[in-house]
Amino acid sequence: MDDDVLARAARIAADWLESLDVRPVGETAGLEELRERLGGPLPDGPVDPLTVVEELAAAADPGLIGSPGGRYFGFVIGGGLPAAVAADWLTTVWDQNAGLYACSPAASVAEEVAGEWLRELFRLPAGSSYAFVPGCQSAHLTCLAAARHHVLRRAGWNVEERGLAGAPAVRIVVSARRHTTIDRALRLLGFGTASLTVVPADAAGRMDVAALRNALHTGGPAIVCAQAGEVNTGAFDDLSAIADATSAAGAWLHVDGAFGLWVLASPRLRHLAAGAERADSWATDAHKWLNVPYDSGIAFCAHPEPHRAAVSTTADYLVQSGPDGPRDQIDWTPGFSRRARAFPVYAALRSLGRRGVADLVERCCGHARTFAAGLADVPGCEVLGKVVINQVLFRFGDDDTTDRVLRHVVDSGEAWLSGTMAGGRRAIRLSVCNWRTSADDIERTLTAFRRAVAAT
Template sequence: MEKDFDAVLGRTARIAADWLGGLDERPVGETAGTAELRERLGGPLPAGPTVPVRVVEELAEAVEPGLVGIPSGRYFGFVIGAGLPAAVGADWLTTVWDQNAGLYACGPAAAVVEEVAGEWLRDLMGLPEGSSYAFVPGCQTAHLTCLAAARHHVLRQVGWNVEEAGLHGAPPVRIVASSRRHTTVDRALRLLGFGTAGLMIVPADDAGRMDVAALRAVLAGPAQPTIVCAQAGEVNSGAFDDLAAIADACAPAGAWLHVDGAFGLWVRASPALRHLAAGAERADSWAFDAHKWLNVPYDSGVAFCAHPEPHRAALSSTADYLVQGGDGAPRDAIDWTPGFSRRARGFAVYAALRSLGRQGVAELVERCCEHARAFAAGLAGVPGSEVLNDVVVNQVLFRFADDDTTTRVLRAVIDSGEAWLSGTAVDGRRAIRLSVSNWRTTREDVERTLAAFRQAAVS
């Protein structure tokens, strides 16, 4: 069995290195459709065992045409980073070490590395000292975590224990969010039993920034338990809500302020860009991803809460058979995350932060924003293109003369293999959404992608 591990891990390392080394030459998008992939991977379950190294080799060969080159410097779809070398290495070791990070007793080193990485992130983001944190699969689960803490807090303030009594018969909770909020906020509210029918929607401007005057009008109503969801980085435009003004509006109403900072909160790591998220430190909770701008492998999200008590009260779990607490009051992640058994995500986050340092994180964020501005400037030379947003961070939103042309040009670029981007809709019209979040992206990648658009636009 040990020989199997030697063979499998050695061969896997070679396959992985070849894949990463060939990203500049291979198409960024997939080259096989669903039917072909099913044929390559399907068939009856084998009757007997297969040599492990052969399984890995044949799996890699079968899936290769169905892989998207997300680690490529010319992948601009959604807001997705690529794994930094140190983070990838740590993530591989996380799998090999196979620690259950739910309990300190199942992985003391995993628990302590999360403590260190959590404090590093808090400091990097300029969040309040003493804030609690949770390493979770992604921003969706981070919202769930933070809003569970918010639910506990605002209902406890009016004498209701929601963990014990549930929501049936509870005082109504007023939940306020922007018309341009991310869909994961709605999903978290559904999972928490709030539903979306009672959500109070505040209008946003053309860039996606919440109308603070409208928020003040909503909060001026009768006092009641209130949660306000603001945004640092709108998903299409990259625009930031005025978080300082929103915090000012929330304070007299006693509202819990939650910030969706999935990618945008990372600007707080940059001296040149942190003004965009000024006031974020005054919120009560924050949700963001590490698999975006920190370039940690999937999946890796983080939740922070300025109030550890409601955070722990909303999430903690105990059982007689579990080994919890002990010498030095170790931190059991089961008390802070929705997960029970869980992957030790802190190792990869720790490695990414250690490899980049404070300066490296800032430079990564700033470099991506520079590339986004170069894209916007270069699109001016692409026939028929129109940039729709003020490029404040890493998001570029653009379209062509009509929906058919926009769709055709985007499809042509993807089919060329030169780049991968996603489409979206703005004011009922098709648009193209370009996100620069990858540490690998270079100015040459920008120029190659612009050339692909110029070619597609005149074809």
């Protein structure tokens, strides 16, 4: 019976992937229809597993978004490399609790190997620690917890023992164009908005370094959050200059590299993130540019001691290895019981190799440039700024026209993109982050925009 259910699920999954090029990218059913299809009373008794799987797949299908396909350009969402998807299936079947070495030696070692591969790929300092977490939000939480421990410890305060009440004030210096996950992580760590010193950013979203230096002038415990890849424009803060300023002030430098950190894997593009290696911590996602299934984020820390001190835990009943033993993931992540996320990351990295990762990043950036160039022939389109990496920001005339054109393209099913705000006005953002995206996908999307303009 298990074989029948798994084989049927595999067939449904394969059919779904094969349909991505021809099915609408967006959903085809609304909220009430999906509630009707998936809802109903909880059965009183068991239902045959094969029936459950088949009916679930049929009911969910019109509410699924074709985000694994080549014409999904929303929210910097990647697809799933074949090896990573297959490894993720195995991860589910193996069902390992990847919290302790004792629970799954293979999961522990796979995380150790994949973490070191990533550290080398990004050229981060030797000996940097790492944690596999659900996403960049959790990676920020992990890194900033380590930062909080470090800067307060230097000020003579043990925050894990004494908490924040009565602690020396910590200044958190952030850019006006930071990602919202930074604020949320800081809030969860007990830093309210009054703790934030917000420095201005230029039109592309790059932090004003002179303003940063002024903000750090007064001294005292400080954490600076910089950015590698602004979410709308893809712009990079001047990480070398920021590292100079934070080093001189004795502040901790954290880099939000949710997708932009991956340029470090490309010999042609790594200059954009020059100076990143001088930071104290870094956060990124593997479910973006590495194209592993959701969810998968990674935190890196140049200082293992505060990293471990901030998040590790012990209990009498746990079988823990100790500082000199095998890797216990619980020492590095905020999670306790946790999925073995390193298996898909390991598979993706091994299937691509160093050159394959670089090619994936460069190819996506090339598609973004092609799309931006093609927009020049679309009547009324204004491309906002130069394409830096994989993000294209553009608009059509006024706000209403921009929204109507976007709605027409999404409703056509040819592509899926999201709207945003740029300079106080509505805009459209295209993000190329999928290994499946081809030149044909870009041309089909451009054609969809030409038709949308003609129709509006």
